[in-house]
Amino acid sequence: MKIACWCHLERDVFGKDQQVRSHLDRVVEAGIDTLLPFVHSDNEVWYQSDLNNLKGEDRFTRFLIAARERGLQVQPTVLPITEYGLSEAERTRRSYQSGQPGGNPTDGRFCASWPETRKEGGLKIIQDIMAHHSVDGIHLDAIRYIDTGQSLQWPCRCEACRARYRELFGKDGLTADDLKVPGILQKFLNFRGENIRGLVEQVKATTDEVGLGLSMAARADYFGSALVEGQDWVQWARDGLMDFICPMNYSTDREIHKARLSEQMSLIGKSVPIYDGIGRKSSAGEITPAEMIQQAEDALLLGVSGIAIFHLAALGDEDFRELGAFKKANT
Numbered sequence: 001m002k003i004a005c006w007c008h009l010e011r012d013v014f015g016k017d018q019q020v021r022s023h024l025d026r027v028v029e030a031g032i033d034t035l036l037p038f039v040h041s042d043n044e045v046w047y048q049s050d051l052n053n054l055k056g057e058d059r060f061t062r063f064l065i066a067a068r069e070r071g072l073q074v075q076p077t078v079l080p081i082t083e084y085g086l087s088e089a090e091r092t093r094r095s096y097q098s099g100q101p102g103g104n105p106t107d108g109r110f111c112a113s114w115p116e117t118r119k120e121g122g123l124k125i126i127q128d129i130m131a132h133h134s135v136d137g138i139h140l141d142a143i144r145y146i147d148t149g150q151s152l153q154w155p156c157r158c159e160a161c162r163a164r165y166r167e168l169f170g171k172d173g174l175t176a177d178d179l180k181v182p183g184i185l186q187k188f189l190n191f192r193g194e195n196i197r198g199l200v201e202q203v204k205a206t207t208d209e210v211g212l213g214l215s216m217a218a219r220a221d222y223f224g225s226a227l228v229e230g231q232d233w234v235q236w237a238r239d240g241l242m243d244f245i246c247p248m249n250y251s252t253d254r255e256i257h258k259a260r261l262s263e264q265m266s267l268i269g270k271s272v273p274i275y276d277g278i279g280r281k282s283s284a285g286e287i288t289p290a291e292m293i294q295q296a297e298d299a300l301l302l303g304v305s306g307i308a309i310f311h312l313a314a315l316g317d318e319d320f321r322e323l324g325a326f327k328k329a330n331t
Helices: 018-027 060-069 087-092 115-120 124-134 161-170 180-207 222-226 232-238 254-268 289-301 315-328
Strands: 002-008 034-037 094-095 105-110 137-142 213-218 246-247 275-279 306-310
Touching: 018 315, 034 060, 034 306, 087 094, 105 115, 105 137, 115 124, 115 180, 115 246, 124 137, 124 161, 124 222, 137 180, 180 232, 213 232, 213 275, 213 289, 222 232, 222 254, 232 246, 232 254, 246 254, 275 289, 289 315
Parallel strands: 002 034, 002 306, 137 213, 213 246, 246 275, 275 306
Antiparallel strands: 094 105
């Protein structure tokens, strides 16, 4: 049973080197063996970087040294659809443009229909990380169209999407009613899925070239949101594009968590190791240390290879004790 944990370098790694080491000692004692640190935002980095237009400080180097000393696996988390290097005008042009009358570009949400967005953002950041740090792999988060809850009601009207609509449907825009037509919906989902898969394949080729692993945080609602956003992570698993996948099954309801994971395991089979994503404290709410372990036990019975906890800063003394006992009992 593997235990992974997401963490945030901008808030979890601070103070003197000894404080970082002491914190990671607790991580090891809890049985956590893999860390998935967020190492950048759209315009700020916490690793050693040569990229222009990014500010920040290198917290990753000492974190990585301390993790290596303790035998921890480290896969930095990368946000592939990012505004890195864009001017204000270019950010606006590539932003998701709501089809809602009077709608404005959604702040910070960039449309993946732009080839430049897919090639010049996260891929460059991945290459930058690999050039400066010896890591065990790359972990992808938000590898999808980032227009959750809007794309079927108000399809994007950015220039790149409109060009594709003209090619596929012979018109400049789509409506919610258009997307109720099965054939239109199928083609709409297919072109989005092809764009995101193409980016995944580029990342996979990049990591394979240097022998690094590739993993991802996956949308929990596969049929309801993941596929709509171009994130066909079940097919990616079947096609060998991921080394392990962490479905973000964050829930305060044990039965909902179990039902989601059961469906995912039925779809995945033995294609790829699944690390069940358990939200100790997330946008879905907060669970107790005991409830976290209950969900971990349910996941183990459903056949997962590991669990992934969100997130390190939410874990206290009781969490570390409970996780350590759970790991010991299942090793």
